[in-house]
Amino acid sequence: MAKRGSILVVDDEEIMRDVLETLLSAEGYRVELAKTGEEGLECYGRRAFDVVLMDVSMPGMGGLRALEEILKVDAEAVVIVITAYATFDTAIGAWERGAFGCVRKPFQNEQILATVAAGIKRRRKDEERHNLRRAMSRSVERGSIIGHSERMQSVFQLVDQVAPARSTVLITGESGTGKELIAKAIHEQSTRAGRPFVTVNSSNIPSELLESELFGHTRGAFTGAVAAKKGLFEVADGGSLFLDEIGDIPPETQARLLRVLQEREFTPLGDTTPRKVDVRIVAATNVDLKEAVRQGSFREDLYYRLAVVPIELPPLRERREDILPLAQHFIRKYDEENSRDISDQLSPEVLALLEQYTWPGNVRELENVMERAVVIAPGDEVTRQCLPAEIADPSKAMSAAPLSGAGVALDVSHGINFYDEVRRFEIDLIRRALDQTGGHQSRAARLLGMNPTTLNSKIKTYNIQLRQ
Ligand SMILES: Nc1ncnc2c1ncn2[C@@H]1O[C@H](COP(=O)(O)OP(=O)(O)OP(=O)(O)O)[C@@H](O)[C@H]1O
Ligand SMILES: [Mg+2]
Numbered sequence: 078m079a080k081r082g083s084i085l086v087v088d089d090e091e092i093m094r095d096v097l098e099t100l101l102s103a104e105g106y107r108v109e110l111a112k113t114g115e116e117g118l119e120c121y122g123r124r125a126f127d128v129v130l131m132d133v134s135m136p137g138m139g140g141l142r143a144l145e146e147i148l149k150v151d152a153e154a155v156v157i158v159i160t161a162y163a164t165f166d167t168a169i170g171a172w173e174r175g176a177f178g179c180v181r182k183p184f185q186n187e188q189i190l191a192t193v194a195a196g197i198k199r200r201r202k203d204e205e206r207h208n209l210r211r212a213m214s215r216s217v218e219r220g221s222i223i224g225h226s227e228r229m230q231s232v233f234q235l236v237d238q239v240a241p242a243r244s245t246v247l248i249t250g251e252s253g254t255g256k257e258l259i260a261k262a263i264h265e266q267s268t269r270a271g272r273p274f275v276t277v278n279s280s281n282i283p284s285e286l287l288e289s290e291l292f293g294h295t296r297g298a299f300t301g302a303v304a305a306k307k308g309l310f311e312v313a314d315g316g317s318l319f320l321d322e323i324g325d326i327p328p329e330t331q332a333r334l335l336r337v338l339q340e341r342e343f344t345p346l347g348d349t350t351p352r353k354v355d356v357r358i359v360a361a362t363n364v365d366l367k368e369a370v371r372q373g374s375f376r377e378d379l380y381y382r383l384a385v386v387p388i389e390l391p392p393l394r395e396r397r398e399d400i401l402p403l404a405q406h407f408i409r410k411y412d413e414e415n416s417r418d419i420s421d422q423l424s425p426e427v428l429a430l431l432e433q434y435t436w437p438g439n440v441r442e443l444e445n446v447m448e449r450a451v452v453i454a455p456g457d458e459v460t461r462q463c464l465p466a467e468i469a470d471p472s473k474a475m476s477a478a479p480l481s482g483a484g485v486a487l488d489v490s491h492g493i494n495f496y497d498e499v500r501r502f503e504i505d506l507i508r509r510a511l512d513q514t515g516g517h518q519s520r521a522a523r524l525l526g527m528n529p530t531t532l533n534s535k536i537k538t539y540n541i542q543l544r545q
Contacts, residue, residue: 082127082197083107087117089135097130100186114143121147128196133160141174148175153203155196222258223406226396232388239386240266247383248361250390252537253441256361263359264317272316275309280322287330289346298347310343310354317357324364331376338382393436400431403440407447419451420458427459434468438538445538449499466497504539516543
C-alpha cells in the first residue's frame with residue numbers, strides 16, 4: 078500500500094509504541110518512534126512529520142511540554158495527544174496548548190486511525206494554502222514590491238515587458254508612490270542586473286555640479302577641478318542610470334542630456350573627444366512633465382526621448398486594496414527591525430481608518446506611519462492610538478491646525494496620541510539639526526546619526542521646508 082504520510086509516535090511504554098507502529102504501518106503510514114518528549118522533539122527538529130501521536134504522561138519533559146515545544150518549531154504541527162487520564166481538564170489543557178486532538182487510553186484502533194486521518198487532511202490543507210500563498214505572492218510581490226491592485230499588476234506586467242530591452246523608461250507618479258523601487262526592479266530584471274545601477278538625484282545637486290557629476294571632467298576643466306573625475310554616465314556603463322527628479326534639471330543640462338540620449342556618447346567637461354557608453358536610462362519625476370513642456374520649462378524633444386516607455390504609478394488612494402497588504406508588509410518589516418512582536422493582523426477599526434485616509438504622501442507615508450506604530454505600540458498590536466491624529470480622528474483632523482513642530486499644545490481629550498508625540502519630537506530634532514548645519518542635509522544626517530536617504534525621506538514625509 079502506498080505510504081500516505083509520516084507519523085511520529087512519542088511514548089515511553091514499549092508496548093504502546095509497538096501497537097501503534099504495527100497499526101499505522103499496516104495502513105501505509107511511515108512511522109518513527111521516540112521514547113521520551115525530548116527524543117520526540119529532537120526527531121521533529123530534524124524533519125517535520127505530518128502527525129505526531131504524543132503520550133501525555135512520560136518521565137522527563139512530559140507530553141504537554143513536548144507538545145508546546147514542537148509547536149514552537151512548527152506552528153502548524155498536528156499533534157494528537159494520548160492520555161490514560163482523559164479527564165475533561167487534560168483534554169482542555171491539551172487543546173489550549175494547541176493539540177489537534179486528544180485520544181483516551183485504552184483506545185479503539187478505528188478511533189486512532191480516524192483522528193490520524195483527520196490530522197493528515199488538515200496538514201495537507203495547510204500545505205496547499207502555503208503553496209497557494211507562495212504562488213500568489215510570486216505574482217503580487219516582486220521581491221518586496223507589493224501590489225495586489227489591478228493597476229499595480231499592470232505596472233508589473235509592463236516592467237516585465239520592458240526590463241530586457243534598452244529602451245528609456247519614464248516613471249511618473251506622486252511623491253512616495255514607489256518610482257525608485259520600480260526603477261530598481263527594471264534594472265534587476267534586465268540583463269544588466271550584474272552591472273551598476275547608478276542614481277542621480279537632480280534636485281539634490283546644485284545645477285553647476287550636475288553636469289560634472291553626469292559627464293565627469295578633466296583635470297583643470299574648471300577652478301577647483303584638481304583631478305579628473307569620471308562622470309556617472311561612465312560609472313554606469315553597461316548598467317542603468319536612474320535620473321531621479323528629472324523635472325528639476327536646468328535647461329542647459331537638458332540640452333546636453335538630449336545629445337547623450339540621441340548619440341549614446343558624451344564628452345566630459347574640459348575634454349574634446351566624445352566617449353561611447355552603453356547605458357540604460359530610467360528617469361522619474363513627480364511633476365507633470367507635459368505641463369512643464371507646455372510652460373516651456375522642459376524641452377519637448379527631451380520629453381519624447383525619455384518617455385519612450387512611460388510607466389505611471391497610481392497614487393495609493395486610487396488603489397485602496399493595496400493598503401492592507403502594504404501595511405502588513407511594513408509591520409512585519411519594522412517588527413523584525415525593532416525586535417518587537419507586533420501582530421500583522423489589523424483590527425477592523427484600524428483597517429477602516431487606514432483605508433479611509435487619502436495618503437497624500439502615498440506608500441512612503443504609509444510606511445512611516447506603520448514604522449512608528451510598530452515602535453510605539455504599547456501592546457502586541459497596532460491600535461488606533463498608534464496612528465497620527467489625521468488618520469485616527471478624521472473628523473477632528475479637518476478642523477485641526479496643521480502640526481507645526483514643537484510647541485503645539487497636546488490634545489488630551491481622548492488620551493495621548495503616541496504617534497503625534499513622536500512626530501513632533503522628530504520634526505523638532507530634524508529642524509534643529511538642519512538649522513545647526515545651515516540646511517546641509519548630509520551633515521544634518523550625520524548629526525542625527527541617520528542615513529542621509531532616511532533623512533531626505535523624512536523631510537519629504539513631514540514636508541519640512543528647506544531654506545534655499
Ligand atoms: N509597492 C510597494 N511595495 C513596498 N514598498 C513600497 C512600494 N511602493 C513604495 N514603497 C516604499 O515606499 C517608500 C517610497 O518609495 P520610493 O522612494 O520608490 O518613492 P518615489 O516615488 O521615488 O518617491 P519620491 O517622488 O518622493 O522620490 C520606499 O521606502 C519604498 O520602499
Ligand atoms: Mg524617488
